Amino acid sequence: xxxxxxxxxxxxxxxxxxxxxxxxxxxxxxxxxxxxxxxxxxxxxxxxxxxxxxxxxxxxxxxxxxxxxxxxxxxxxxxxxxxxxxxxxxxxxxxxxxxxxxxxxxxxxxxxxxxxxxxxxxxxxxxxxxxxxxxxxxxxxxxxxxxxxxxxxxxxxxxxxxxxxxxxxxxxxxxxxxxxxxxxxxxxxxxxxxxxxxxxxxxxxxxxxxxxxxxxxxxxxxxxxxxxxxxxxxxxxxxxxxxxxxxxxxxxxxxxxxxxxxxxxxxxxxxxxxxxxxxxxxxxxxxxxxxxxxxxxxxxxxxxxxxxxxxxxxxxxxxxxxxxxxxxxxxxxxxxxxxxxxxxxxxxxxxxxxxxxxxxxxxxxxxxxxxxxxxxxxxxxxxxxxxxxxxxxxxxxxxxxxxxxxxxxxxxxxxxxxxxxxxxxxxxxxxxxxxxxxxxxxxxxxxxxxxxxxxxxxxxxxxxxxxxxxxxxxxxxxxxxxxxxxxxxxxxxxxxxxxxxxxxxxxxxxxxxxxxxxxxxxxxxxxxxxxxxxxxxxxxxxxxxxxxxxxxxxxxxxxxxxxxxxxxxxxxxxxxxxxxxxxxxxxxxxxxxxxxxxxxxxxxxxxxxxxxxxxxxxxxxxxxxxxxxxxxxxxxxxxxxxxxxxxxxxxxxxxxxxxxxxxxxxxxxxxxxxxxxxxxxxxxxxxxxx
Amino acid sequence: xxxxxxxxxxxxxxxxxxxxxxxxxxxxxxxxxxxxxxxxxxxxxxxxxxxxxxxxxxxxxxxxxxxxxxxxxxxxxxxxxxxxxxxxxxxxxxxxxxxxxxxxxxxxxxxxxxxxxxxxxxxxxxxxxxxxxxxxxxxxxxxxxxxxxxxxxxxxxxxxxxxxxxxxxxxxxxxxxxxxxxxxxxxxxxxxxxxxxxxxxxxxxxxxxxxxxxxxxxxxxxxxxxxxxxxxxxxxxxxxxxxxxxxxxxxxxxxxxxxxxxxxxxxxxxxxxxxxxxxxxxxxxxxxx
Numbered sequence: 001x002x003x004x005x006x007x008x009x010x011x012x013x014x015x016x017x018x019x020x021x022x023x024x025x026x027x028x029x030x031x032x033x034x035x036x037x038x039x040x041x042x043x044x045x046x047x048x049x050x051x052x053x054x055x056x057x058x059x060x061x062x063x064x065x066x067x068x069x070x071x072x073x074x075x076x077x078x079x080x081x082x083x084x085x086x087x088x089x090x091x092x093x094x095x096x097x098x099x100x101x102x103x104x105x106x107x108x109x110x111x112x113x114x115x116x117x118x119x120x121x122x123x124x125x126x127x128x129x130x131x132x133x134x135x136x137x138x139x140x141x142x143x144x145x146x147x148x149x150x151x152x153x154x155x156x157x158x159x160x161x162x163x164x165x166x167x168x169x170x171x172x173x174x175x176x177x178x179x180x181x182x183x184x185x186x187x188x189x190x191x192x193x194x195x196x197x198x199x200x201x202x203x204x205x206x207x208x209x210x211x212x213x214x215x216x217x218x219x220x221x222x223x224x225x226x227x228x229x230x231x232x233x234x235x236x237x238x239x240x241x242x243x244x245x246x247x248x249x250x251x252x253x254x255x256x257x258x259x260x261x262x263x264x265x266x267x268x269x270x271x272x273x274x275x276x277x278x279x280x281x282x283x284x285x286x287x288x289x290x291x292x293x294x295x296x297x298x299x300x301x302x303x304x305x306x307x308x309x310x311x312x313x314x315x316x317x318x319x320x321x322x323x324x325x326x327x328x329x330x331x332x333x334x335x336x337x338x339x340x341x342x343x344x345x346x347x348x349x350x351x352x353x354x355x356x357x358x359x360x361x362x363x364x365x366x367x368x369x370x371x372x373x374x375x376x377x378x379x380x381x382x383x384x385x386x387x388x389x390x391x392x393x394x395x396x397x398x399x400x401x402x403x404x405x406x407x408x409x410x411x412x413x414x415x416x417x418x419x420x421x422x423x424x425x426x427x428x429x430x431x432x433x434x435x436x437x438x439x440x441x442x443x444x445x446x447x448x449x450x451x452x453x454x455x456x457x458x459x460x461x462x463x464x465x466x467x468x469x470x471x472x473x474x475x476x477x478x479x480x481x482x483x484x485x486x487x488x489x490x491x492x493x494x495x496x497x498x499x500x501x502x503x504x505x506x507x508x509x510x511x512x513x514x515x516x517x518x519x520x521x522x523x524x525x526x527x528x529x530x531x532x533x534x535x536x537x538x539x540x541x542x543x544x545x546x547x548x549x550x551x552x553x554x555x556x557x558x559x560x561x562x563x564x565x566x567x568x569x570x571x572x573x574x575x576x577x578x579x580x581x582x583x584x585x586x587x588x589x590x591x592x593x594x595x596x597x598x599x600x601x602x603x604x605x606x607x608x609x610x611x612x613x614x615x616x617x618x619x620x621x622x623x624x625x626x627x628x629x630x631x632x633x634x635x636x637x638x639x640x641x642x643x644x645x646x647x648x649x650x651x652x653x654x655x656x657x658x659x660x661x662x663x664x665x666x667x668x669x670x671x672x673x674x675x676x677x678x679x680x681x682x683x684x685x686x687x688x689x690x
Numbered sequence: 691x692x693x694x695x696x697x698x699x700x701x702x703x704x705x706x707x708x709x710x711x712x713x714x715x716x717x718x719x720x721x722x723x724x725x726x727x728x729x730x731x732x733x734x735x736x737x738x739x740x741x742x743x744x745x746x747x748x749x750x751x752x753x754x755x756x757x758x759x760x761x762x763x764x765x766x767x768x769x770x771x772x773x774x775x776x777x778x779x780x781x782x783x784x785x786x787x788x789x790x791x792x793x794x795x796x797x798x799x800x801x802x803x804x805x806x807x808x809x810x811x812x813x814x815x816x817x818x819x820x821x822x823x824x825x826x827x828x829x830x831x832x833x834x835x836x837x838x839x840x841x842x843x844x845x846x847x848x849x850x851x852x853x854x855x856x857x858x859x860x861x862x863x864x865x866x867x868x869x870x871x872x873x874x875x876x877x878x879x880x881x882x883x884x885x886x887x888x889x890x891x892x893x894x895x896x897x898x899x900x901x902x903x904x905x906x907x908x909x910x911x912x913x914x915x916x917x918x919x920x921x922x923x924x925x926x927x928x929x930x931x932x933x934x935x936x937x938x939x940x941x942x943x944x945x946x947x948x949x950x951x952x953x954x955x956x957x958x959x960x961x962x963x964x965x966x967x968x969x970x971x972x973x974x975x976x977x978x979x
Binding site: 020423426428448451452455456458459460462463464467468469470471472473481482485486529532535536 | 709869870871873874875876877878879880881889892893
């Protein structure tokens with residue numbers, strides 16, 4: 001496909017921001033090219049300059065930012081010096097951009113039709129009528145059902161995935177030569193992400209449109225891109241074809257990125273620690289001299305005090321590293337093939353319900369948390385005065401048992417009720433029906449006074465490190481107040497000693513105590529959040545997506561911390577997440593949730609080796625793996641459409657509307673959660689058929 | 691662009707002093723004016739050379755001279771002394787109305803937003819009820835019913851003053867209560883009163899402070915207005931609004947009404963400038979410019 005005809009050439013691009021506090025060198029000498037019809041991936045953590053690079057290419061840099069030097073040549077024309085009229089033609093006409101947040105990139109007060117037609121008419125290629133016809137065609141091509149009706153809708157009537165399709169339709173409306181997609185799937189669920197990535201791949205193949213895909217997720221990049229550029233600290237540190245770069249990284253930063261993520265296809269039993277690199281990226285207002293990665297690099301040598309150039313090290317490959325340029329090799333990690341399939345030992349108990357079976361199982365130790373048929377329904381406001389009151393079935397009859405000392409993973413798409421279930425367990429919500437017992441005590445409807453002593457045993461870690469810490473409280477107060485509340489310390493001196501101890505446990509220095517949350521990075525804030533949960537010495541922690549807002553390397557650090565803490569304090573976790581690889585990595589058992597119901601429960605290894613429920617199978621196959629060779633060979637189970645609304649749930653099996661093997665029986669009868677193999681429970685009429 | 695050119699680009703952004711002036715100039719000027727009136731209120735006996743109530747009919751309606759810098763009024767009282775003393779009542783009335791109103795409104799609005807459900811419905815409909823009436827006319831009616839006097843006027847103003855704080859506090863607390871740190875506090879076992887007053891309201895306080903500062907000038911203005919209409923202070927208490935009313939018909943003797951009027955103008959603008967400054971300072975988007 002690549003006929004080596006570059007359409008975009010970026011040379012020594014420098015985009016600086018002139019702020020009051022100094023010059024921020026966000027993009028500092030970036031060069032790369034894109035060939036016609038090629039798919040190029042740009043990877044890097046937040047702050048590496050990848051988004052600013054993309055915005056510079058279409059001159060979308062706002063004051064105080066400026067492109068201070070460099071050349072951006074699009075088919076021989078210099079974009080940097082283009083005048084306003086030609087720039088307008090260039091943007092949208094020849095290059096289109098799709099942004100990360102589909103919620104804000106469409107105008108909420110205009111109908112979809114108008115937004116699509118406007119982009120087409122503005123470039124003078126279509127009449128209004130032709131544009132409208134084309135808009136309908138495009139929406140259909142992007143996989144939107146009933147496109148004729150869809151064009152007359154407003155953006156809020158669409159889900160995130162649908163809006164991203166609309167954005168793609170808009171991007172493709174003028175048949176651009178190049179599409180820049182900035183984290184287009186980051187805000188979406190895995191199954192929807194897989195659909196959008198498929199669509200991008202098809203569009204690339206059908207129209208020959210070149211794509212620059214910007215992402216922090218190497219799996220996503222591996223799925224689509226033929227060539228990869230890795231950015232760190234405003235520079236390109238490595239470049240090469242996807243297969244060889246991902247299989248054999250030649251820059252320590254790429255190496256670290258690859259090894260920080262747990263992988264679905266590789267699992268070393270017993271070893272749970274991930275490889276992480278120390279420290280945080282350098283300050284863009286003051287790049288360090290020498291190699292910018294030196295301070296965090298585990299392989300640094302003396303020569304690294306000097307700034308290395310991006311030099312070719314193999315055909316088609318270049319790296320900015322003294323070690324590999326001199327022929328040094330980076331160690332291979334976790335190179336083993338797939339883990340051996342797990343062999344569950346215990347005998348199957350036929351015909352026993354899940355709840356009864358877990359209660360009877362004495363072999364696994366003490367049941368710490370016992371959830372029986374718990375339901376949470378949220379009444380919605382009436383749409384009309386005489387209308388029926390609608391109800392959102394967030395959690396609709398879930399059985400769950402957690403044993404002392406284990407980690408239970410809870411996975412599912414957004415809206416499946418996993419967060420609500422977590423909040424029911426810590427009793428932030430009161431269940432509508434069912435029973436929750438913690439340590440033998442029924443807490444289903446316990447009032448705050450009864451539950452207060454239990455709070456010391458049962459804690460929660462939250463998703464958003466920016467919202468979960470009170471911005472007006474110092475770390476000292478955040479950690480100290482709970483201690484005083486529960487009378488765990490007698491006086492101020494004891495409290496501050498315990499606060500220092502807690503900070504030490506989560507790997508922060510004692511100086512942190514006097515500071516406010518905004519003075520910390522996302523990863524550090526999450527450590528404070530963990531310390532707060534640990535303050536009252538709990539035995540059970542509900543972790544609600546504790547790492548999904550963090551960069552890859554920080555994710556690995558936090559996972560390592562959580563695993564350490566579990567060993568040290570004999571903690572039990574309920575780990576809620578949407579990232580399957582992470583859940584597999586940390587969990588002993590995994591519960592798969594769909595529309596408020598449990599679809600499958602199994603030991604982690606068994607679930608991934610032999611998923612029995614079609615939903616589980618499709619979730620696993622939708623999760624990208626950071627290896628281009630594997631990504632291309634993988635057989636996939638594609639889910640079509642989006643999860644139905646939890647207001648009008650489908651009859652019978654909830655998954656039947658998207659299930660590839662659904663039969664008549666599935667619409668009539670809800671399959672019970674039954675034990676198919678020892679310890680492996682599934683709610684499907686045809687387990688393992690797919 | 692060469693390295694030197696980048697340096698100049700960074701430098702030409704605006705010289706630091708001009709940038710500083712653009713950002714802090716007006717709030718600073720406003721602060722100086724307010725500081726002056728505070729000093730006047732505290733040091734009125736020292737700063738003025740006459741008793742504000744000293745009647746000297748022989749010297750009535752004197753234009754500004756060296757003896758009476760701002761002239762004398764219809765009863766021969768020194769206008770400068772009366773303006774200086776007048777700041778006491780204006781500042782006291784302004785601060786007491788706004789602070790008491792803000793605290794009361796914030797607590798009610800905060801409880802409404804935090805509790806939701808019936809309590810919220812009840813409290814917010816009550817605020818709506820008060821907001822239904824034109825505030826100044828309602829205050830006038832209450833002041834008239836209670837009888838003339840500084841305290842009564844302040845009470846009348848308070849009745850119409852708190853609802854806007856209840857509204858603002860409710861919306862601010864609504865935003866905060868869905869934050870994860872509030873859930874975290876619940877999970878840690880903190881009580882509702884602690885969460886609302888020690889954790890949530892401190893986070894909602896920024897916009898409330900801005901509103902209070904901007905509102906102080908407004909309250910002083912309304913108080914002066916009520917006095918102007920004869921509902922404020924008992925004569926002969928020196929008060930700016932009442933003084934303007936006394937000079938209303940003395941067109942030839944412009945100084946009688948002008949100087950207290952200028953006093954009102956300066957103090958209201960002072961508070962507005964400071965309020966704007968605080969708002970910009972608390973709002974990171976406005977701050978960057």
